[in-house]
Amino acid sequence: MMVKRVSVGIREFDKLVGGGFPEFSMVxxxxxxxxxxxxxxxxxxxxxxxTYGENGVYVCLAESIEKFLSTMKEFGMDFEPSIQRxxxxxxxxxxxxxxxxxxxxxxxxxxxxSINAKRVVLDSVTALFMGLKTEAEKRHTLRLIYKLIxxxxxxxxxVVDEPFNSDHSWYGEDFIADGVxxxxxxxxxxxxxxxxxxxxxxxxxxxxxxxSYIITLAGVKILG
Ligand SMILES: Nc1ncnc2c1ncn2[C@@H]1O[C@H](COP(=O)(O)OP(=O)(O)O)[C@@H](O)[C@H]1O
Ligand SMILES: [Mg+2]
Numbered sequence: 001m002m003v004k005r006v007s008v009g010i011r012e013f014d015k016l017v018g019g020g021f022p023e024f025s026m027v028x029x030x031x032x033x034x035x036x037x038x039x040x041x042x043x044x045x046x047x048x049x050x051t052y053g054e055n056g057v058y059v060c061l062a063e064s065i066e067k068f069l070s071t072m073k074e075f076g077m078d079f080e081p082s083i084q085r086x087x088x089x090x091x092x093x094x095x096x097x098x099x100x101x102x103x104x105x106x107x108x109x110x111x112x113x114s115i116n117a118k119r120v121v122l123d124s125v126t127a128l129f130m131g132l133k134t135e136a137e138k139r140h141t142l143r144l145i146y147k148l149i150x151x152x153x154x155x156x157x158x159v160v161d162e163p164f165n166s167d168h169s170w171y172g173e174d175f176i177a178d179g180v181x182x183x184x185x186x187x188x189x190x191x192x193x194x195x196x197x198x199x200x201x202x203x204x205x206x207x208x209x210x211x212s213y214i215i216t217l218a219g220v221k222i223l224g
Pocket of ligand 2: 037038039062123
């Protein structure tokens with residue numbers, strides 16, 4: 001049976017992954033600061049509710065809800081009407097120090113159930129896992145998140161923050177996730193360039209190429 005595709009909300013991006021993310025999948029979106037992870041993930045939630053009628057939960061772990069809302073408004077994504085109509089819920093864990101992952105997870109699951117969400121973004125798990133000591137703990141926690149969210153029937157983007165110029169911050173999530181999308185910024189001759197790769201996407205004949213993209217006020221735009 002053909003798996004249903006969940007549009008990311010950017011037509012050119014959807015084409016790279018066979019029409020969208022496979023429904024119910026958990027996709028790791030990994031990239032360095034300023035790569036556009038938050039802008040892309042917001043689009044996923046915004047178009048989800050406004051174009052596809054699918055409710056969404058956005059979990060802010062690195063920046064506050066106020067900052068998030070005002071930045072995304074600049075990009076033409078006003079979440080407030082959808083929040084009022086209980087189609088979108090934004091959770092803010094940004095002010096907590098070491099986050100109690102179990103508690104956070106319960107709140108996330110409650111939010112998903114209460115608005116009957118079909119899409120979730122965790123931005124970022126790197127922030128969520130700040131208090132966890134070992135790789136084993138992180139891996140175990142991600143498995144738990146995966147299992148619990150999967151049960152709710154959501155399609156999920158899990159953002160991973162990579163330090164600039166690093167090869168990768170942490171490999172643990174890649175093996176658990178159904179998909180891995182990499183967004184990177186590099187400097188070529190002193191000019192910032194943005195590159196997107198689909199590293200992995202289960203059940204999908206995805207692009208094998210590296211794609212350049214830019215960010216404008218219209219959001220992430222794939223160049224080719
Ligand atoms: N008005 C704009 N026009 C073009 N690019 C912008 C604009 N506003 C922000 N950006 C780019 O978007 C980046 C922030 O994107 P964001 O999704 O927050 O990154 P990440 O979440 O990956 O750290 C900024 O570093 C900047 O390069
Ligand atoms: Mg971000």
